[in-house]
Amino acid sequence: xxxxxxxxxxxxxxxxxxxxxxxxxxxxxPKQLLPLARGGASLLAVTLERALRxxxxxxxxxxxxxxxxxxxxxxxxxxxxxxxxxxxxxxPAIGAAAAWFAGRGSGAFAVLPSDHLIxxxxxxxxxxxxxxxxxxxxxxxxxFGIPAANPETNFGYIQRGAxxxxxxxxxxxxxxxxxxxxxxxxxxxxxxxxxSGMFAWxxxxxxxxxxxxxxxMAGPLxxxxxxxDERAFERxxxxxxxxxxxxxxxxxxxxxxxxxxxxxxxxxxxxxxSWGAWARRQPRDERGNVLxxxxxxxxxxxxxxxxxxxxxAALGLKDMVVVHVNGSTLACRIEESDRVRRVTEAVRQRxxx
Amino acid sequence: xxxxxxxxxxxxxxxxxxxxxxxxxxxxxPKQLLPLARGGASLLAVTLERALRxxxxxxxxxxxxxxxxxxxxxxxxxxxxxxxxxxxxxxPAIGAAAAWFAGRGSGAFAVLPSDHLIxxxxxxxxxxxxxxxxxxxxxxxxxFGIPAANPETNFGYIQRGAxxxxxxxxxxxxxxxxxxxxxxxxxxxxxxxxxSGMFAWxxxxxxxxxxxxxxxMAGPLxxxxxxxDERAFERxxxxxxxxxxxxxxxxxxxxxxxxxxxxxxxxxxxxxxSWGAWARRQPRDERGNVLxxxxxxxxxxxxxxxxxxxxxAALGLKDMVVVHVNGSTLACRIEESDRVRRVTEAVRQRxxx
Numbered sequence: 001x002x003x004x005x006x007x008x009x010x011x012x013x014x015x016x017x018x019x020x021x022x023x024x025x026x027x028x029x030p031k032q033l034l035p036l037a038r039g040g041a042s043l044l045a046v047t048l049e050r051a052l053r054x055x056x057x058x059x060x061x062x063x064x065x066x067x068x069x070x071x072x073x074x075x076x077x078x079x080x081x082x083x084x085x086x087x088x089x090x091x092p093a094i095g096a097a098a099a100w101f102a103g104r105g106s107g108a109f110a111v112l113p114s115d116h117l118i119x120x121x122x123x124x125x126x127x128x129x130x131x132x133x134x135x136x137x138x139x140x141x142x143x144f145g146i147p148a149a150n151p152e153t154n155f156g157y158i159q160r161g162a163x164x165x166x167x168x169x170x171x172x173x174x175x176x177x178x179x180x181x182x183x184x185x186x187x188x189x190x191x192x193x194x195x196s197g198m199f200a201w202x203x204x205x206x207x208x209x210x211x212x213x214x215x216x217m218a219g220p221l222x223x224x225x226x227x228x229d230e231r232a233f234e235r236x237x238x239x240x241x242x243x244x245x246x247x248x249x250x251x252x253x254x255x256x257x258x259x260x261x262x263x264x265x266x267x268x269x270x271x272x273x274s275w276g277a278w279a280r281r282q283p284r285d286e287r288g289n290v291l292x293x294x295x296x297x298x299x300x301x302x303x304x305x306x307x308x309x310x311x312x313a314a315l316g317l318k319d320m321v322v323v324h325v326n327g328s329t330l331a332c333r334i335e336e337s338d339r340v341r342r343v344t345e346a347v348r349q350r351x352x353x
Numbered sequence: 354x355x356x357x358x359x360x361x362x363x364x365x366x367x368x369x370x371x372x373x374x375x376x377x378x379x380x381x382x383p384k385q386l387l388p389l390a391r392g393g394a395s396l397l398a399v400t401l402e403r404a405l406r407x408x409x410x411x412x413x414x415x416x417x418x419x420x421x422x423x424x425x426x427x428x429x430x431x432x433x434x435x436x437x438x439x440x441x442x443x444x445p446a447i448g449a450a451a452a453w454f455a456g457r458g459s460g461a462f463a464v465l466p467s468d469h470l471i472x473x474x475x476x477x478x479x480x481x482x483x484x485x486x487x488x489x490x491x492x493x494x495x496x497f498g499i500p501a502a503n504p505e506t507n508f509g510y511i512q513r514g515a516x517x518x519x520x521x522x523x524x525x526x527x528x529x530x531x532x533x534x535x536x537x538x539x540x541x542x543x544x545x546x547x548x549s550g551m552f553a554w555x556x557x558x559x560x561x562x563x564x565x566x567x568x569x570m571a572g573p574l575x576x577x578x579x580x581x582d583e584r585a586f587e588r589x590x591x592x593x594x595x596x597x598x599x600x601x602x603x604x605x606x607x608x609x610x611x612x613x614x615x616x617x618x619x620x621x622x623x624x625x626x627s628w629g630a631w632a633r634r635q636p637r638d639e640r641g642n643v644l645x646x647x648x649x650x651x652x653x654x655x656x657x658x659x660x661x662x663x664x665x666a667a668l669g670l671k672d673m674v675v676v677h678v679n680g681s682t683l684a685c686r687i688e689e690s691d692r693v694r695r696v697t698e699a700v701r702q703r704x705x706x
Contacts, residue, residue: 324682
C-alpha cells in the first residue's frame with residue numbers, strides 16, 4: 001500500500017437533530033452531542049477520533065447547524081466548524097464541503113455522519129483507507145455498505161452489482177426504507193447492504209457528478225470561496241444555501257451517477273436509532289433492566305429507566321422505556337421506541353397551538 | 354331538631370404524608386395540600402369548607418406536622434393550627450385535641466381527616482349534625498361507617514351490631530385491612546362498613562374512654578394547657594408527645610370502649626388512595642385518557658398522563674400511569690398505582706446510601 005497522502009481529508013456531518021432520543025435529545029443538544037458512546041463520550045467525539053485516524057487535524061471539516069456551532073466547537077476544539085444557515089440535507093452540505101476541500105488542495109475526503117457507533121475502529125480505518133486509495137486513483141463515488149443483518153425498515157438499502165475488487169461492487173440500485181417483506185427478502189438474498197451514509201471521493205469528482213445530475217446546485221456551490229476562514233465560508237453559504245433544494249446525496253447524485261461503487265464494510269456499525277438500540281449496548285441488572293442516572297426500577301424486567309436532573313421510577317413494568325431527562329418524561333414500550341418522533345411532533349403541535 | 358349549640362367544634366387531622374401520590378406528593382406537600390378536589394382546590398381546603406358547615410371558624414382546630422404548619426395556615430387563614438412535634442398517629446392527636454377543646458368549653462367535636470373527598474356535602478352535614486346531636490346527648494363514641502361498595506383491601510372495616518336508631522348501630526368489631534376473600538365476604542354480608550376515620554364525641558367522653566383504655570396516654574394529655582394560643586399548646590406538646598406511643602384511635606380506644614357506635618353514612622366518600630382513584634373523577638379524552646397539565650398521549654388508551662413543570666409523554670400505552678411532577682417521573686400500570694409506596698421506599702433507600 002502506498003503511504004497515505006498528506007492531503008487526505010474528512011467531512012463530518014453534524015447537523016442532524018436526532019429526535020428519536022427525545023427527551024434526551026433536544027434541538028439544542030441533538031443525538032450526536034449526547035453521551036451515547038462508551039464511557040460517556042459523545043457520538044461526535046468518537047467520530048472525530050475515527051476521523052483523526054484518516055486525516056490530520058487541519059484537514060477535517062465539520063458541518064453543522066448555525067445554532068450548534070458553539071457546542072460542536074466545544075466538543076471538537078481546534079477543528080474547522082462551519083455552520084449552515086439553513087438545513088438542506090446531505091447533497092448541498094457535501095457539495096459545499098467539496099468546494100471547501102477543492103479550494104484547499106485536498107485529495108480524497110471521507111464523509112462521516114456524526115451520530116453512528118463503530119466499535120472496531122481498526123477495521124473501519126482499514127476499509128476507509130482502502131476506499132480513499134481507490135478514490136484517489138479512480139474517478140469513482142464510493143459508498144460504505146453494511147451487510148444487512150436483519151430486516152430494518154428504517155434504513156436505506158444498496159443493492160450491489162458487478163464485482164470490481166475484493167468487497168467492492170458496482171451499485172445496482174438504492175432503495176429507501178423498504179416495507180418489512182421487502183427488507184426480509186433483501187436480507188435473505190444477500191445482495192443488499194444498509195446504506196451507512198458514509199462515503200469517499202475526490203472533491204472535483206463529486207462536484208462533476210453533482211454538475212451532471214444537478215447543475216443548478218453545482219454552479220453556486222463551485223463558486224464558494226476557495227480561501228478564507230470558516231466565517232467567510234459561512235457568509236458565502238448564507239447567499240447560496242437558502243435557494244438550494246433540501247435533498248439527500250443519494251437521491252440527488254448517487255442514484256444517477258454511473259461511477260458509484262459500494263465497499264462492503266468489514267466493521268460493525270450501529271446507527272443507535274432508538275432508545276432500544278442504545279440499551280442493547282448498556283450493562284443490565286440481574287433482571288435485565290438498564291438503569292442510567294437517577295433511576296429506580298421496582299419489580300421491573302428488561303426495562304430502560306433513565307433519570308437525568310430528576311428521579312425516574314418504574315414500578316412493575318416489563319419491556320418499557322421510562323425516561324426523565326431535561327425536565328420531560330417519555331414512556332413507551334421498547335419495541336416502539338423508534339416511533340418517538342410521533343411524540344416530538346405531538347409536542348411541537350401542542351406548543352404551536 | 355334542636356338549634357345547633359354554638360360550642361360545637363371540629364378537629365381536622367392534616368398531618369399525613371400521603372405518599373401514594375408520589376411524585377406529586379412530597380413530604381413538604383403531602384396529599385391533603387395537592388389540588389385533587391374539584392376545580393383544583395386542595396383536599397384540605399374542601400375539608401375546611403365542610404367543617405365550616407358544622408362549626409364556627411373559631412371552633413375549628415387543625416392538627417398537622419410541625420413542618421407543615423405554615424403551608425396549612427396559608428391554605429386555611431384564620432383557623433387555629435397546631436403543629437405536632439413528632440407524628441404519633443390518631444390516638445394521641447385526638448386526645449390532645451380533646452384537651453384543647455375541653456379547655457375551651459366545647460360541646461361535641463367532629464374529627465375529619467383532611468385528605469378524603471365527599472361530593473354530597475349536604476348529606477354529610479345532615480349526618481354529622483345528627484352524630485353530634487347524639488354525642489351531646491349521650492356518652493357515646495360515634496364512628497362514621499361507609500357502606501362497603503366493593504372489597505377494598507386497603508381499608509379498615511367496622512362490623513355493625515345491634516341497631517340503636519335509624520342508621521345507627523353498636524359496633525361489633527373493627528377489622529384492619531382484610532384479605533381479599535374476607536373483604537368479599539364483608540361486602541356480600543352487608544353488615545360491614547368502611548372505617549372512614551371520621552368521628553364525633555364530646556371532649557370529656559373521649560378523654561374518659563382514653564383514660565380507661567390507655568391511662569398512660571390520658572394523664573399527660575389531660576394536663577395540656579386549657580388556655581393560651583397555639584404556640585403555647587405546641588410547646589406543651591413538645592414535652593408530652595415524644596413519649597407517647599404512635600397508635601391509631603381505633604386500636605387504642607374504640608376497640609375497647611363499650612360505648613362505640615357506628616353511623617351509616619348517607620353521603621358518598623372517596624379516600625383518593627391512588628392515582629387510579631384520582632383519575633376516576635377526572636374528565637377523559639375520546640380514548641379514555643386522563644391528561645392533566647403538560648401531558649401528551651400518542652396512540653394511548655385509558656392512560657393517566659400528568660405533567661407539571663415539564664412535559665409528560667406516553668406513546669402507544671394502555672392502562673398506564675405516567676406522571677412527571679416536581680422534577681421526578683413515575684410510570685406504572687394503573688391497577689398497581691396503590692403500590693407506589695414501594696417506589697418511595699426505594700427512592701429513600703437510594704438517598705440513604
